[in-house]
Amino acid sequence: MFITARTMRSPAMVRASRVVQAVLAIVFVALALSEIGLAMNGIFLGSVLALGAVGITLVFGVMRFANIAHGDMMTMGAYVAFFLLVSVLPEHTGLGPFTFGFPLLIAIPVSMAAVAALAVGMDVFVFRRLRLRRANIVTIEIASLGLAIAIRGFIQMIWDTPVRYFPNEGRQHISLPADISIAPNHIFVSGAALVLAIALHLLLTRTKQGKAMRATSDNPDLARASGINTDRVLLWTWGIAGALAGAAGVLLVIFNATSQLKPTIGFQLLVPLFAAVVVGGIGNPYGAFLGAMLIGISMEVSTAWALPTYKPAIAFTVMVVVLLFRPRGLFGSRG
Amino acid sequence: MPLLDATGIRAGYGDTEILHGVDMRVDAGEIVTIIGPNGSGKSTMMKSIVGIVQASAGEICFDGRRIEALRADRRIPLGLCYVPQTENVFPTLTITENLEMGGFLRNDKLDGRIREMFELFPDLAEKRNAKAGALSGGQRQMMAVARALMLEPKLLLLDEPTAGLSPLLMGTVFQMVRDINATGVAILMVEHNAKKALSISHRGYVLAMGEVRMENTGPELASDPQVGRLYLGNE
Numbered sequence: 001m002f003i004t005a006r007t008m009r010s011p012a013m014v015r016a017s018r019v020v021q022a023v024l025a026i027v028f029v030a031l032a033l034s035e036i037g038l039a040m041n042g043i044f045l046g047s048v049l050a051l052g053a054v055g056i057t058l059v060f061g062v063m064r065f066a067n068i069a070h071g072d073m074m075t076m077g078a079y080v081a082f083f084l085l086v087s088v089l090p091e092h093t094g095l096g097p098f099t100f101g102f103p104l105l106i107a108i109p110v111s112m113a114a115v116a117a118l119a120v121g122m123d124v125f126v127f128r129r130l131r132l133r134r135a136n137i138v139t140i141e142i143a144s145l146g147l148a149i150a151i152r153g154f155i156q157m158i159w160d161t162p163v164r165y166f167p168n169e170g171r172q173h174i175s176l177p178a179d180i181s182i183a184p185n186h187i188f189v190s191g192a193a194l195v196l197a198i199a200l201h202l203l204l205t206r207t208k209q210g211k212a213m214r215a216t217s218d219n220p221d222l223a224r225a226s227g228i229n230t231d232r233v234l235l236w237t238w239g240i241a242g243a244l245a246g247a248a249g250v251l252l253v254i255f256n257a258t259s260q261l262k263p264t265i266g267f268q269l270l271v272p273l274f275a276a277v278v279v280g281g282i283g284n285p286y287g288a289f290l291g292a293m294l295i296g297i298s299m300e301v302s303t304a305w306a307l308p309t310y311k312p313a314i315a316f317t318v319m320v321v322v323l324l325f326r327p328r329g330l331f332g333s334r335g
Numbered sequence: 336m337p338l339l340d341a342t343g344i345r346a347g348y349g350d351t352e353i354l355h356g357v358d359m360r361v362d363a364g365e366i367v368t369i370i371g372p373n374g375s376g377k378s379t380m381m382k383s384i385v386g387i388v389q390a391s392a393g394e395i396c397f398d399g400r401r402i403e404a405l406r407a408d409r410r411i412p413l414g415l416c417y418v419p420q421t422e423n424v425f426p427t428l429t430i431t432e433n434l435e436m437g438g439f440l441r442n443d444k445l446d447g448r449i450r451e452m453f454e455l456f457p458d459l460a461e462k463r464n465a466k467a468g469a470l471s472g473g474q475r476q477m478m479a480v481a482r483a484l485m486l487e488p489k490l491l492l493l494d495e496p497t498a499g500l501s502p503l504l505m506g507t508v509f510q511m512v513r514d515i516n517a518t519g520v521a522i523l524m525v526e527h528n529a530k531k532a533l534s535i536s537h538r539g540y541v542l543a544m545g546e547v548r549m550e551n552t553g554p555e556l557a558s559d560p561q562v563g564r565l566y567l568g569n570e
Binding site for chain 2: 208211212214215217218219221222223224225226227228229230
């Protein structure tokens with residue numbers, strides 16, 4: 001008989017673990033409250049991370065692999081918007097309190113559609129073929145890495161490597177009590193992320209296709225035995241993950257004070273994105289959303305004491321601490 | 336004409352062939368039980384019929400139509416529903432959502448059929464908004480069968496429906512099998528509790544090493560001394 005780590009834990013150890021978890025949670029909240037301005041920035045950053053992390057976790061749920069190309073899909077979303085804003089749509093900046101103009105509101109859904117199409121294409125032309133050949137997980141991960149490099153290479157080929165900027169106009173921050181100032185763009189970013197998260201929640205819980213996605217994530221064989229066309233579910237999942245990545249890419253650019261973009265912006269975000277996915281519990285979109293908030297707040301609050309270059313290290317440290325106490329993440333159902 | 340007529344089925348996993356040319360049939364309205372030792376290919380036969388495992392050779396006719404080349408999700412609409420031995424519910428979906436997924440292919444009367452299932456399984460009705468992963472073993476088995484019945488199948492395939500259940504619950508499940516059969520649904524069942532399963536079956540098959548070794552009526556197989564000695568644990 002196997003003796004698992006869980007069965008070896010005495011009641012005293014379980015109690016001690018719970019006490020430590022409670023203390024860690026209190027410390028986290030206290031630190032966030034002591035740097036409330038940074039914590040709010042963390043929530044805004046977490047909003048962008050959440051859109052990316054939810055996409056990664058959705059794909060993992062039905063495909064059982066971590067899509068390394070997800071960061072570069074976000075970058076592609078940002079560059080599609082850049083192309084539209086600079087070359088197609090009329091010039092306009094300074095919509096209300098925001099640095100961007102109304103064309104961005106058109107660019108976001110177009111970028112979402114473009115990256116959704118890219119994601120579906122990736123499945124049809126690469127991942128489906130690998131599935132049919134019963135490729136192992138390592139092969140699929142390497143294909144995903146290859147696609148990441150290919151997408152970045154395509155972006156560099158078309159738009160070159162220098163830093164680019166969305167058309168933007170300087171805007172005053174909004175001042176709040178306790179010396180807190182908020183960039184209006186950040187409110188837009190969080191609002192847009194929240195709207196998309198609610199739309200996804202409604203899709204997953206209220207529509208037949210959304211429930212089929214959750215069913216396929218739970219048990220693909222049983223889904224097929226229930227008459228669900230799981231190949232179609234996979235395409236839907238890729239499309240939704242791609243659309244969220246496209247939106248996240250655009251929001252990531254306007255999250256930045258100078259609205260700058262470069263071919264590596266999405267790739268550089270992979271570490272916190274995967275940390276958020278793992279912290280939330282791999283395969284659980286709600287967990288990924290909360291994991292992204294936890295990682296975002298931790299990264300931003302840490303800058304009160306550490307150099308911003310350490311932010312990815314903070315993200316992974318938080319992930320390791322969570323896994324020490326909850327090996328399946330905060331909301332994980334599988335190992 | 337039999338409802339299900341499988342002939343010369345060869346199937347397996349990767350390079351390993353488990354079934355070496357199995358013939359099997361189920362007539363309309365029958366209960367048919369497959370028994371046999373572990374590894375004999377009972378579950379693989381069920382999966383081959385439903386299309387989760389693709390048969391490498393052989394013919395499967397269901398309701399007069401050849402189905403061996405169809406994907407699983409194309410076989411289900413023909414009236415063929417399957418309850419696996421394990422992992423037979425969607426654990427993070429509620430009971431109602433599980434039933435909705437069972438009726439995924441229905442375009443009408445979904446609510447009405449769900450109400451019928453709740454009348455048939457009152458225990459599930461009480462927990463309709465609970466996650467299926469939180470159900471007890473017996474309730475989970477009811478849930479799995481109810482999910483499979485959502486499409487009003489002509490043939491229900493049950494893989495070890497009493498596995499892991501207490502003797503009391505086993506009796507409940509066998510009674511449920513008879514009740515479902517009484518509504519006209521044919522049942523093909525793999526069952527470890529062979530004596531009891533054969534006693535309620537019209538016919539039975541003994542499978543060993545991926546081949547059919549015996550075929551007879553359920554009661555006669557249950558009383559066959561050779562079957563008893565080899566597969567039922569009789570001295």
